[in-house]
Amino acid sequence: MSLQAYQQAATRAESPREMEYRLFAQVTLALIDATKIDPTEIHRRVDALDWNRRVWSALSDDCANPANRLPPPLRASIISLAHWVGRHTSAVIRRQEEIEPLIEVNRLIMQGLAPNAAAAAA
Numbered sequence: 001m002s003l004q005a006y007q008q009a010a011t012r013a014e015s016p017r018e019m020e021y022r023l024f025a026q027v028t029l030a031l032i033d034a035t036k037i038d039p040t041e042i043h044r045r046v047d048a049l050d051w052n053r054r055v056w057s058a059l060s061d062d063c064a065n066p067a068n069r070l071p072p073p074l075r076a077s078i079i080s081l082a083h084w085v086g087r088h089t090s091a092v093i094r095r096q097e098e099i100e101p102l103i104e105v106n107r108l109i110m111q112g113l114a115p116n117a118a119a120a121a122a
Helices: 003-013 016-035 042-064 072-093 100-113 115-121
Strands: none
Touching: 016 042, 016 100, 016 115, 042 072, 042 100, 072 100
């Protein structure tokens, strides 16, 4: 089986929650890798930072949609976090802040999306 066929089969078998977890794992790993790059080489760090900002922007857009079925307080919290991620990312790019808080927020979201968290919530 080719890698592409495997990835397609895995994607079809994942729940939306599992896909979100996988996406956060991938973008967080990219951020962790970016911390290993000298902060003065921002052009090498921007890809991970921009990817993370785009993920959060998409989440914010989704939560702003009136058809979103998440509870309104949770949607508002996600939108608020997305705004913070955007501001913090800009500060990291300007070398005024560190990447680690972005990683920590993503890890907290991953904990909430983890399969054992879903079972505990049910």
